[in-house]
Amino acid sequence: MGWRMVTDKNKNPLEVVEYSQLGYDKDYHRHRYHQGIPEGVKDLPPGIALPLESNLAYMNGICFSKGCYLGQELTARTHHTGVIRKRLVPVRFSSVVPISEGAEVLTQAGKSAGRYRAGQEDIGLALLRLVYVKEELHLKIAGNAQINLSASIPEWWPKASNN
Structure with missing residues (x-):
């Protein structure tokens, strides 16, 4: 999925992790969007984002044996x-x-497939109904214009998962 590291300013990050390379924030976020990894309030809006819909269980971000947290039940x-x-x-x-952000994603038949969350340039994250992921999708932009988009299932998701 990639790495993000904070080190002492006197250390060379390339020496801390073998075979690493330096990149820019823009590169990191582009890689993260490509992998379908949410981060921060744009991708995970408080009070709106649900942990399972945000794939946090796939990233070991949910403990099912611990109780007493908001939304646990x-x-x-x-x-x-x-x-x-x-x-x-x-x-x-x-x-x-x-x-x-929040723009409605539509199928070619005009049905709501979900909502765009965040991104940069030509890549981003959207909360989509899984039945529509393989379909041709679009969203409306200025006036009556529309822009096509394609969704994908990240390769790191569990293969046995139906959802």
């Missing part, structure tokens, strides 16, 4: 029933245009 019940209809997935746009 709903999260555990949903996890154990095994039905998660929407997930945060990487999306790629057909061109680079400004996209509003």
